Amino acid sequence: DPYSGEPSRHPALQINSLKPFNAEPPASVLADNYITPSAIFFKRNHLPVPKVDPETYRLEIEGLPGGVVSVTLSELKSRFPKHTITATLQCAGNRRSEMNKVKQVKGLNWGIAAISNATWSGASLREVLLHYGFTPEVAINAKHIQFEGLDKDVTGTAYGASINLNKALSEEGDVLLAYEMNGEDLPPDHGYPVRVVVPGVVGARNVKWLGRIVVSHEESKSHWQQNDYKGFSPGTDWDTVDFKSAPAIQELPIQSAITHPAEGSSVERGDEEVTIKGYAWSGGGREVVRVDVSVDGGNTWHVAKLHSSDLGRNPAPGRAWAWKLWEIDVPLPDGAQELEIVCKAVDNSYNTQPDTVGPIWNLRGVLSNAWHRVKVKVKD
Ligand code: MTE
Ligand code: MO
Structure with missing residues (x-):
């Protein structure tokens, strides 16, 4: 073996x-x-x-x-x-x-x-x-x-x-x-x-x-x-x-995803807010400048707070090799039974992520960077 x-x-x-x-x-x-x-x-x-x-x-x-x-x-x-x-x-x-x-x-x-x-x-x-x-x-x-x-x-x-x-x-x-x-x-x-x-x-x-x-x-x-x-x-x-x-993939496109909360988990209505966390990164040294987060499937948006590094240093222009972690507390919408949490990132060339997977689907399943979506229940 x-x-x-x-x-x-x-x-x-x-x-x-x-x-x-x-x-x-x-x-x-x-x-x-x-x-x-x-x-x-x-x-x-x-x-x-x-x-x-x-x-x-x-x-x-x-x-x-x-x-x-x-x-x-x-x-x-x-x-x-x-x-x-x-x-x-x-x-x-x-x-x-x-x-x-x-x-x-x-x-x-x-x-x-x-x-x-x-x-x-x-x-x-x-x-x-x-x-x-x-x-x-x-x-x-x-x-x-x-x-x-x-x-x-x-x-x-x-x-x-x-x-x-x-x-x-x-x-x-x-x-x-x-x-x-x-x-x-x-x-x-x-x-x-x-x-x-x-x-x-x-x-x-x-x-x-x-x-x-x-x-x-x-x-x-x-x-x-x-x-x-x-x-x-x-x-x-x-x-x-x-x-x-087709050319070999080298620099990767802009990417982000939600790491918290988890798909299928639930939040308490009494908490009034939901804390959402994730990562964002772009290829070619392009710096992530913004992450937008929605809790209603993309109808309304909030801007997340970015953590650029553990030391708080900003990367040199064109050399943003490391991801940014992000976090935001979003108020729970009145009466919602379920949240569809969505995130999308923007880099310093204003590249952003496609909203759905269909138009970027490819037979090898590479470059998958559509808006990330996570559904959670709201418990009364
Ligand atoms: N290098 C060698 N020699 N053999 C491999 O299989 N996998 C590549 C790359 N370098 C690979 C390799 C791929 S596809 C990826 S995504 C990264 O290594 C993964 O690096 P990691 O295992 O350190 O995360
Ligand atoms: Mo890979």
Whole structure:
């Protein structure tokens, strides 16, 4: 069993698949902490977790003028300054279960918690590439940076993905070769000993157990870059889909969801107010500037209070990599028996979320970011 050496996991995780391991924290605890504790950070593995010996670990870098470079873990830690960022990771399939209700899609049936927020520390990919000989001449031909994991399927094929070279080389891109998560060594499930953290970009490109980097003219040839993690029209089905016709998902669209109260729970009429909480985040470093909340299905709206970080700092422009948690107390409408709580977020490009799932439905169930709706009863 290739899964016999898997690490132990927190019992609170809600398991979507055991082999490979895919799990999300209960929605009710997701927004309890601005920084998600690593043990309950959502876990998305396509393959068995590889066992990597930090002593023999090598990161190979290909496509630079000097030929292949091989970097040890201690070189990565000692040769390059350690940078720390707070960044939210979201799986492209977060909230897929809501798409599944409209019409069946293919993929893990994620709820609203295939998203989490952590601090990541490591070497800057930009600084590493420059150190090992990246020059402007290389960029004349190279357009992508490919990443390969040390996790492999039965045929020996590794997990792989790529990002645009510009993102990797930009001083404001903040792409890290991370060896720490929340101030500790990366846990096995999150890519020990090194993973790439590409803030603002879909989870799938944040390759764990990073074994190889290739500076290339082409995108990664991997299944996950070419034939998965792409968006399509609601009219496209499995008979007509042409994966070549759509770009690979990189930056994710604006997202928000309600973590409290829970669907089907109830509030007391005597309480007069209902406290509503959730998260909001946008891709590409765009900052969430507002979250609107309704308790009557979207007829009337209230503006929630945003918590931008545990330290109350504002992110640098274009580098809002971390989610915002939000909260609001809304008066109970007179006589209502049931509340339909709705949230939608707005980012600093004034992108907002679509109101319903139907028009964004796609066969793979990705990019599910319609208004989140939760129904609760009002008890007399
Ligand atoms: N990297 C490798 N090597 N193997 C994987 O299966 N899964 C990707 C990405 N990186 C994956 C990977 C996907 S789809 C997501 S959403 C994120 O890792 C999840 O990261 P996490 O498990 O740390 O939450
Ligand atoms: Mo993912």
